[in-house]
Amino acid sequence: MKRLFSILSSLLLMSGIGAQNRFPKPDFESGYQYPDIQHALPNEQLWLYVDIFMLVALMSFVAWAILKKRTRKPIIWVSVISVAYFGFFRSGCVCSIGSVQNVSLALVGHTYILPVSVLLFFILPILFAFLFGRVFCAGVCPFGAIQELVNIKNYRLSRSVTSVLSIIPWVYLIFAVLYAVTRSSFIICRFDPFIGFFRLGGDFGLILFGALLLLASVFTGRPFCRFICPYAPLLSLFSRVAIWKVQITKQKCINCELCHNACPVDAIRPPYENKVKEQRLQGVKRLLMYFVVLPFMMVALAFIMRYASDDLSRAHKEVRLYDMVQKQEADPQDKITLELESFFGQGGKISELKQKVNVIQQDYKRYSTIAGALMGLVIGLMLIKLSIKRSRKEYEIEHADCVDCGKCFSYCPQNSICKSVLLK
Amino acid sequence: MNNDNNLKNSPLQRRKFLKVVGMTVAGGSILAVAGVLSTKTGTKEAGHLWQIDPAKCTQCGRCETDCVLSVSAVKCFHANKVCGYCDLCGGYYRSNVKDLNTAAENLMCPTGAIQRKFVEDPYFEYAIDEDLCNGCGKCVKGCTSFGNGSLYLQIQRDLCKDCNECAIAKVCPSDAITLVPLDQAYNLKG
Amino acid sequence: MKKIIARNIAIITAIFMITLSIMLITNYFQAKDVSPLQTQVVETLKKLNDQNADNPQLQEQIRQLDLMARKAYFINMDHLMRGVYLLLGMLVVFIVSIRIYFAQHKDIPDKEIDLIDEWAIQSQARKYVGLIATGLTAVALLFVVFSMPFMQASKNNTETALAQKDTNSSIVGNTINEAPSLPEETIETNPVENTGSIESEEESVSVEETPLSSKESTTEEIDVASVETSEKAETTAPVSVPKVTSNAFRGNDANGITQAKNIPVKWDLQGGSNIAWKSEIPRGGQSSPVINGNRVFITGADAQARELYCYDLNTGKLLWTLAAVNIAGSPSQVPKTTEDTGLASASVSTNGKQVCAIFATGDVICANMEGKQLWAKNIGVPDNHYGYASSLLVFKNQLFIQYDNRNTHKLIALNTENGKELWSKERADKIAWSSPSIAYVNNQPQLILMSDPSITAYNPTTGDQIWRVECLMGEVGASACSADGIIFGASEYAKMVAINGTDGSVLWESMDYLPEASSPVATHDNIYLATSYGVVASFDTKTGELKKEHETGEEFYSSLMLVEGKIYLFSNGGKMHIFSADDEFKLLDSFETGENTYATPAFTDGRIVVRTDQSIYCVKAN
The missing domain is CATH 1.20.5 (Single alpha-helices involved in coiled-coils or other helix-helix interfaces)
Known part of the structure; x- marks a missing residue:
């Protein structure tokens, strides 16, 4: 009786405190103790430090190997380590490529707090690119490394085609930033082709895409890095003006053409004498024309993107939810989606949602206009770049494209002469 | 010049x-x-780890299917301090159950991950075998609708790959999955 | 030698890898479709077991299947994991061996696929870039052109949003207390709120959108088609059409709430102040007016004819009349009705495309907005000692008729376009004079009917009963109202109940004051009602506690209407009462309008349309 009373009173008490506790806490008579439950908790902080350390160490190692030693051997080992550690062990997150999105979100979002590790992952490869060229791409990036490891034979692609394809990374980057700053989606992370390998499972379509990319990279150098990777354009901007640039050889180039064939990413330019085949005036005219067209192209693309912004905004969860709500309002269904169920279940107010969606769509309008203008700028600059002539007397590395894989060193006869001299 | x-x-x-x-x-x-x-930047407040807010979770079942891992990193957690130790447990038994025994037709969990142990009359202790749990949330739904809500879904730290963008958060209908700072690694109940 | 071994290893591992991946892929697709843990068979068997217990065979079967399912699941998982690891291991061996094989391989000068001249390459690339850029632009433009209607629609949505924002702010501008919270809180029921308002606004926007979109398109100079429509719109609709509709008895959804704004607070028929127009109604009746766009609909009937009238909202001119004649099954002798009920007591209802009317003879007629009869039928002569009085309710393209008489007890749903019966439900209730209304519960519409002895909710689409609460008795004349998913029903000599719309549980009951013919109206916090003997009272919606009461000394048959945070209520003698719809429930004003009023007025922006004994008039601030 006493116990019944206590249960009743505690029930009353509970119902006063919270509706959740329908059943009272039992008072055990057998001296039962609540089990002490420990949830698995690896020391994540430590791994973040290890990540940063590995990043810096591997990049410095690559820089040393290609600038001082001019040898490729260490790069293979760096690739293996990177695939094993950053790839399989750390499952490829956070990677520098994806960090672009976090950083751009932090730059515009007032509420987003950027983890220091992500900032370092973003800025360190760029800093190294500015100092030594794209040493990050050489083998530290697990995506580059896995392609490097499977690469066997290099079939060359037509230069004119590849230079057109190199617009794709820019467009991808612009869209990734657009979706990141509007807090819609991290598309770089979502459509990552290699992450499925590192995690031993994932979306079938993406794994298939990754497998095809790997297969392609057996026969031609790094298709992902060259034609898809949205981080590469940033790095190539900086490696173009790198302070210590990689050179094929210290000796004089003998124009033997061997290195040109060795390069998997087609970054070695043959000598070119500026024999004028067309009137200089015509070239200047064309250049001027492109400069005039550039702003028009930017405005046109900006306009198109602005026009499409409402459609683009459907990438945002709340916009989609609002669409669903409206559909439901127009034609109430008995069976509603999970999203609507929880929206209504949690007492969501349509007017509030509408306001939120309005803000999002305004954001989209603004940012997609900028994105469109940037795309116009990229295409326009590409055209301008392609209409500038540069004379070269010998084989030279195009530092924007060079991924510092170090393949050319062993091909250069001058290098082996140097070595053999040393050996003697 | x-x-x-x-x-x-x-x-x-x-x-x-x-x-x-x-x-x-x-x-x-x-x-x-x-x-x-x-x-x-901020090390303290910056979000690193994905966690479910049990108060927002609606047990829609997407945690089971949408994680990038083949078996979801979301597992059922049990807050013993909230549990009522009921014999007729809404998370352990299906609704409309007739006999309170361990026969397959009576149990809620599709993988048999909930273990039940007799404590004293009329109390039973429940525990989750996390190796078997697939994060479907059926038991959580049962416990929340008929019980104290001591069972809840949470992301297990050592399994979670800490994706930059959590695939479940992307589809969560109630926005229950958020990033938490490193030093509060678990969003626990009770 | 080493090279050959490496090559052979590479070949063998490659073959293994290919077979293994094919196996894994087929396995993946097989397992994708059948999730062993959620097989339909086991679930249905379990349900069967729930229904008839103590069937050991069935239980045994479930246990067997369950065991198989779990086994299949875990073995599948195990295989997948092992397969992937095996594949990974082989990949490593393959890469190592193939690297050994190609260790000394050099890429010798190849046939140059490019033109020798760098400038030529650049020119070619330029050409490609140009081509692709123009191609992309063309595709984008094509896409823009094709998605035009879609874009237009989404633009209209934002306009609706803006319009609603405007309405909110304009209400804020009004000085009436508590008004700002009105659009969110009072309109509809349930957590979803606003449902009613949005629907009504959407409808209204569909009327107004042509001039609006024309403005958009002319400024952007893109859509030729909409420019044309704008021109058309300018010629056909020079006068602004009021946005807010009042599609049925007691407003849209028959819930006693309207979104109308700028409603006059004082008028006088004799002096003519604030009276826009007044017209005689050819035949008498008790039905209430209904407003859609610029049209006002009302019925009148006597022994000679039963007629549906359409008046112009701006001028009061009788636009057209449609008589219910030549209907198969219509009685030659009109049924007996009492003086104060008459033959045209039920109000009409419309959806902006069709308007439907019903008379005490059982005749239902439906016309389009221009007065052309679409269909007519007799649904059976009602056996009703006062006269059939339940108003119609049109919801999308469905017409609901509460046909509770002495001989028939039915709820009928007809297609407004052709009069075909969509569904019909026999009711276990007795005769009633109450009207159907729509309540929104968790954003789902419920059709609420009141009768003796129950309040019943139906699914409007299918007619399935959602819940039924037996709580009333006697002659039920008032209709239900709802707020926040709670349905309130009250009737004289019975009681007032609040019902949770999700499960049909009774939240509270009250017997302090009960209405006879006048229907109550509810906000988020309060429910207001008027009795036939002159008491107007407010109750707490959460507890049912009596909050405020006013003794007016009048008689009330007309229903309360909630407008702009105020309650408008006509007494039978034509005295207008305006209360504040808040916890205070103050009598803000009361004045004589001049003529007896039994019907419930209809509201639209800036206007009230009232039916009196003989005539119909429109109130508008001069």
């Missing part, structure tokens, strides 16, 4: 000049971006 002459006369000079300009711009922009970003 002198500069202008150089620019016009010698392409080599011009290249050198452009190179210096490029280097300054590049170095400057790195410093600027790093400077701006460092004001936006």
Whole structure:
């Protein structure tokens, strides 16, 4: 009786405190103790430090190997380590490529707090690119490394085609930033082709895409890095003006053409004498024309993107939810989606949602206009770049494209002469 | 003026000049971006780990299917301190159950991950075998609708790959999955 | 030698890898479709077991299947994991061996696929870039052109949003207390709120959108088609059409709430102040007016004819009349009705495309907005000692008729377009004079009917009963109202109940004051009602506690209407009472309008349309 009373009173008490506790806490008579439950908790902080350390160490190692030693051997080992550690062990997150999105979100979002590790992952490869060229791409990036490891034979692609394809990374980057700053989606992370390998499972379509990319990279150098990777354009901007640039050889180039064939990413330019085949005036005219067209192209693309912004905004969860709500309002269904169920279940107010969606769509309008203008700028600059002539007397590395894989060193006869001299 | 002459006369000079300009711009922009970003960082508050807010979770069942891992990193957790130790447990038994025994037709969990142990009359202790749990949330739904809500879904730290963008958060209908700082690794109930 | 071994290893591992991946892929697709843990068979068997217990065979079967399912699941998982690891291991061996094989391989000068001249390459690339850029632009433009209607629609949505924002702010501008919270809180029921308002606004926007979109398109100079429509719109609709509709008895959804704004607070029929127009109604009746766009609909009937009238909202001119004649099954002798009920007591209802009317003879007629009869039918002569009085309710393209008489007890749903019966439900209730209304519960519409002895909710689409609460008795004349998913029903000599719309549980009951013919109206916090003997009272919606009461000394048959945070209520003698719809429930004003009023007025922006004994008039601030 006493116990019944206590249960009743505690029930009353509970119902006063919270509706959740329908059943009272039992008072055990057998001296039962609540089990002490420990949830698995690896020391994540430590791994973040290890990540940063590995990043810096591997990049410095690559820089040393290609600038001082001019040898490729260490790069293979760096690739293996990177695939094993950053790839399989750390499952490829956070990677520098994806960090672009976090950083751009932090730059515009007032509420987003950027983890220091992500900032370092973003800025360190760029800093190294500015100092030594794209040493990050050489083998530290697990995506580059896995392609490097499977690469066997290099079939060359037509230069004119590849230079057109190199617009794709820019467009991808612009869209990734657009979706990141509007807090819609991290598309770089979502459509990552290699992450499925590192995690031993994932979306079938993406794994298939990754497998095809790997297969392609057996026969031609790094298709992902060259034609898809949205981080590469940033790095190539900086490696173009790198302070210590990689050179094929210290000796004089003998124009033997061997290195040109060795390069998997087609970054070695043959000598070119500026024999004028067309009137200089015509070239200047064309250049001027492109400069005039550039702003028009930017405005046109900006306009198109602005026009499409409402459609683009459907990438945002709340916009989609609002669409669903409206559909439901127009034609109430008995069976509603999970999203609507929880929206209504949690007492969501349509007017509030509408306001939120309005803000999002305004954001989209603004940012997609900028994105469109940037795309116009990229295409326009590409055209301008392609209409500038540069004379070269010998084989030279195009530092924007060079991924510092170090393949050319062993091909250069001058290098082996140097070595053999040393050996003697 | 002198500069202008150089620019016009010698392409080599011009290249050198452009190179210096490029280097300054590049170095400057790195410093600027790093400077701006460092004001936006914070180790304490910055979100690193994905966790479910049990108060928001609606047990829609997407945790089971949408995780990038083949078996979801979301597991059922049990807050013993909230549990009522009921014999007729809404998370352990299906609704409309007739006999309170361990026969397959009576149990809620599709993988048999909930273990039940007799404590004393009329109390039973429940525990989750996390190796078997697939995060479907059926038991959680049962416990929340008929019980104290001591069973809840949570992301297990050692399994979670800490994706930059959680695939479940993307589809969660109630936005229950958020990033939490490192030092509060678990969003636990009770 | 080493090279050959490496090559052979590479070949063998490659073959293994290919077979293994094919196996894994087929396995993946097989397992994708059948999730062993959620097989339909086991679930249905379990349900069967729930229904008839103590069937050991069935239980045994479930246990067997369950065991198989779990086994299949875990073995599948195990295989997948092992397969992937095996594949990974082989990949490593393959890469190592193939690297050994190609260790000394050099890429010798190849046939140059490019043109020798760098400038030529650049020119070619330029051409490609140009081509692709123009191609992309063309595709984008094509896409823009094709998605035009879609874009237009989404633009209209934002306009609706803006319009609603405007309405909110304009209400804020009004000085009436508590008004700002009105659009969110009072309109509809349930957590979803606003449902009613949005629907009504959407409808209204569909009327107004042509001039609006024309403005958009002319400024952007893109859509030729909409420019044309704008021109058309300018010629056909020079006068602004009021946005807010009042599609049925007691407003849209028959819930006693309207979104109308700028409603006059004082008028006088004799002096003519604030009276826009007044017209005689050819035949008498008790039905209430209904407003859609610029049209006002009302019925009148006597022994000679039963007629549906359409008046112009702006001028009061009788636009058209449609008589219910030549209907198969219509009685030659009109049924007996009492003086104060008459033959045209039920109000009409419309959806902006069709308007439907019903008379005490059982005749239902439906016309389009221009007065052309679409269909007519007799649904059976009602056996009703006062006269059939339940108003119609049109919901989308469905017409609901509460046909509770002495001989028939039915709820009928007809297609407004052709009069075909969509569904019909026999009711276990007795005769009633109450009207159906729509309540929104968790954003789902419920059709609420009141009768003796129950309040019943139906699914409007299918007619399935959602819940039924037996709580009433006697002659039920008032209709239900709802707020926040709670349905309130009250009737004289019975009681007032609040019902949770999700499960049909009774939240509270009250017997302090009960209405006879006048229907109550509810906000988020309060429910207001008027009795036939002159008491107007407010109750707490959460507890049912009596909050405020006013003794007016009047008689009330007309229903309360909630407008702009105020309650408008006509007494039978034509005295207008305006209360504040808040916890205070103050009598803000009361004045004589001049003529007896039994019907419930209809509201739209800036206007009230009232039916009196003989005539119909429109109130508008001069």
